[in-house]
Amino acid sequence: MPFVVLHLRHKIIKYKGLIFRVCYYKITTCKDFMNTILIPGDLIETDVARNRNYYFTDGNNSYCTSMCILNNGRLVPLEGLWYPNEGETVVGVVKEVKNSIVEVDLSHFLRAIIIKSPRDRIAFRIGDIIEASVKQVEDKKTIILIFPRLLKSGQLLQVKAVKVPRIIGKNNTMVGQISSFTKSNIIIGYNGLIYIKGGDMALAVSAILKVAAEAHKPGLTESVKKFLERELEVTEK
Amino acid sequence: MANMLNKPELLRDDGKRLDGRDLDELRPLSIKANVLKNAAGSAYTEWGNNKVLAAVYGPKEVVPRHFLDPERAVIKCRYAMAPFSSLSDHGRSGPNRRAIEISKVTKEVFDNVVMLEEFPETAIEISIEILQSDGGTRAAGITTAAVALANAGIPMKDLVYSVSAGKIKDKIILDLDMLEDNYSDADMPVAVSPRTGNILLLQMDGELTRQELNLGLDTILEAGKQISKIQRQALIDVYE
Amino acid sequence: MFTNKGYYMNSINLAKANYIKELLSRDLREDSRALMDFRDISINTNILKNAEGSAQVDLGGTRVLCGVKLQPEDTMKDTPDQGNLVVSAELLPLASNEYDYGPPSPDAIELARVVDRGIRAGQCIDLKDLFIEEGKAWTAFVDLYILNFDGNLFDASYMAAMSALSSAWVPKYENDAAVMEERIKKLKVDNIVTATTFAKIGQKIVLDPDANEEAVASTRLTIAVDKEFIRAMQKGLSGSFTQKEIQDAVDIAFEKHAMLKDYISAQSNK
Known part of the structure; x- marks a missing residue:
């Protein structure tokens, strides 16, 4: 063509x-x-x-x-790994809690840590899902995270990190569209982990997977909108 | 080397090979990328009667720790033949001396092209399983693994391919099958970086003159264009 | 954190595990299956030329390739009139991030032995049928190759082994040597045994657990049956079952047998 x-x-x-x-x-x-x-x-x-x-x-x-x-x-x-940049949001799971640091699993080859400050009132436990921001990357080996927030009792979805910009969309259009249709709370980590809670979670998952699978195709916002409308019609019937 | 006393005639009267191929003709080659769910990248190749599956994991933690390199990633490579891969014998499972050597030279091929310095203190695992074998499995393994690496998004400077050349009497042949591998006068698997034309793997046994060596390499570089094209198509087909 | 499977469970799986438990408390599963449903099953036979029999089974995301090789070997002293069956399994490093290079793991050996027991106890192959001549008999090597791991290797491996055996051919034997190029007759398979695996998560029992569910399961039960009898059982992991739970599971295993057997025979008679 x-x-x-x-x-x-x-x-x-x-x-x-x-x-x-x-x-x-x-x-x-x-x-x-x-x-x-x-x-x-x-x-x-x-x-x-x-x-x-x-x-x-x-x-x-x-x-x-x-x-x-x-x-x-x-x-x-189209394929590739995530190279962290300052200020990017990530979603991860607490892996280890020590006296002064919390180690977070971002499903990435770099180690990620949160340095605890006395002002933090969050009690981290192993297995907790958290959202945080990248502060800096030290020596190509360790990611330092700040502003952690606990996310409770939702679903964790993993996609390829290179697909994340497309899932977010320009000015959050894509993710905004998905969450307004499904009424789910969706938090997207640049590392490829996505947290979904509430609403029609199954539909949110399939919409996100659709975006990830077709990330290279043009006119995706429109086709995802159609997909969501069609699926919602089916469930309402 | 197989029994030379029952050495069969490898060229037909019309100058073609036993399976009807021209001297410089490849066996039918098809590659499919992204065939396994868990692996970061994978590929499946049917090359003549060879069936090869390759998968890539990583970058991941280095186990055992003493293999760790603080400056770059290390490649771990496994080449193994399935016990049911050959017609004659039921092979013993697990790597033997031959498989360990092939794993080593395969790793050294990819050391040249993978951008290891991007991922210090990690390991990249390449796993090549020969499900059905008919000669030239190490070349098929390298060609398949290159596609699996690209499918995994591991940064590489080039997409390498590999194929073997050989000699029957005074004729140079391309892409030897099992029978030719066993009875030909020389066998030379080669892996090439097509962008630069650099040779990343070179093994040979048998007898070759200097001119024949050059002719063999030229034949391989020419055939490589076709192989590269099939590799490219396999990677692009993932997004159809 | 270590699971009772013995390997390191990453924290992301742990987060998924919490979610699975929460869903199960409402009788729901991640892929919206009912508790006693199998995932999609697909079987392909005769996909390898050099093996006498072969089959690839996809059970959801789990993919198992089985190759059957027949080799003429000397008969054993205590069984001079019959051949032999050898089942082995390999958890290939390409199947999962967790599988490592090296000698067969205890998990692989357990898998092979449980499949072996079912085939033997169910008398699926008459070993006397493998007899060639005085002092010589075929040995049937059944190799299970795990290509992708997504839980429940037992049921997938049973299906792969039974399908590969059902599609296998016996080569010609002439002048004290096998002619592997010439396959003269189908290998006779007298009985089909299928396995159904259950996992216990909290107080709930699910059939055909996937990888995430296996990672949180406290215990696991595999029941291999044919039309009439239970042929092999294996409880795995460190938890426990009540007698009632086992009885219910056996009933379901018999119920599922007809369906699984149909899948296998439909493929191997193609």
Whole structure:
């Protein structure tokens, strides 16, 4: 199925001490949507915006290191691990409680800890589900978490971490849509763990899994909306 | 090496091989990625009569701890043949000396391309199970494991492939099956990084001249384009 | 935290475990099954060419591959007129994050032995039928390969072993040697034994536990039956059952046998 992609680009032009910002469209024709999927070792064109974790440079060229898709001139990973950034929300489970630190399992290869402060009144127990924020990553080995909050008696769902941005959606549109349809409270961790409580949990789970499975497809917000409407109609009947 | 006294004729009168292939023709190859639920990545390959399953787990905790490398991840690799994989004998389960050697050279292939320095103090596990064997299983194993690694999202500099070349009399042949493996005059499995053309695995036994070695490698690099294409399609088909 | 299965249970499973217990208190399961339902079952036979018999069974997320190899071997002194049956199982590292490289674990050995007992006790194969000639008889090697673990390996392995045996062929034997390329007759299977496994979680009993449920189960009971008799049983893990619970479980195992047997024979007669 051939189709055309329009990329909106900006260009800064300096002319006689003045700076102009020029907008223009770049047109890419794709013979096939699937042709835009890149595999490890594929050359990345120079004008592609990229996430630092999914390419490497060799000489003057950059190459892909994971399964990626070219989306509006951006390199978006299809598979890959979570590389924590400051301020990201995570969902995890308390693994070990010591005097001064609490170790949290984020289902990730990095160790995650909360440093207890005397002001914290939370009594952590092993197996508790918590939500927290990434404060910093120390030495590529330990994630330090802050602002922990206990989450009680809900369901834990695990998806691939690279799918999380799509599940959240632009300005929370996707997750907002799912939770308004299902009346569930959904907390999404960037590490791929998702906490769901209340409402139609089964529907929320299947909607999230649908987004994760089809994360690379265009027009997803609309198709998920249709899916939710259809499913709710069935249950109401 | 099998009994050389009953050595069968490996080339037909019309110059083709016993299974009707041309000298530089691959056996039918199909790969499917993402076939196992628990594994981070997996792939299943049917290559001629070979059936190979590969799975990848990790990065995960290193056990036992003394294998740990504070600077980079370590790759643990297991290549094993199922006891029911060959027609003749019921094999003994568990790795034998041959399997341990193949596991080692396979690990060393992937040490070159996986970006190990991203995950210090962890292990990446590659597990290759040969369910049905008909010659060239180590090459099939490496080709399958590369797809499984990409499917797992483990960052790699390239998607490697592997295939063997060999010699019958003075002719160079590609992708030896079991019979050719047993009776040919040389067998040379090779793994290649297609982006750079670097050779990551090279094993050989038999007899080859310098020219034949070069011809063999050229044949492999040419056939590699087809293998790479099939690997790519397998990875893309996951998102259909 | 260690489960009674002996391996380290990660804390995420523990969080899931709490959720499973809470659901079960309302007679619900994670995948919305009834307490006494199996997951979806699919069986494929004769998928490997080099093995004399083969079958792959998917029981929900659990996937077991079984290969049957026949080899001519010298007969045993105490049983000169019959062949032999050897069942083994491997929990492959590619099946689960928890399985490690190394020698067979106690879990794998238990699995193989329980399947072996059922096949023998049910007289599924007449070992006398494997006799070739004076001093020679076939040994049937049944190898269970666990490809993906999602709980209840016992029932899936029973189905895989029975399907692979039912689809197996016997090679030709000529001039003191087996001709493995020529398969002359079907292996005779006289009886089909199927297993049904129950897990006890809190005070509730569920059939066909998945991995999450097995991780929280206090105890487990496998009952292998044919049409008339109980052929093998194995209680696992450290908890206990009451006599009443066992009686009920046996009734259900007989009930499920007809369905499981139909699945197996439908596949192997294809």
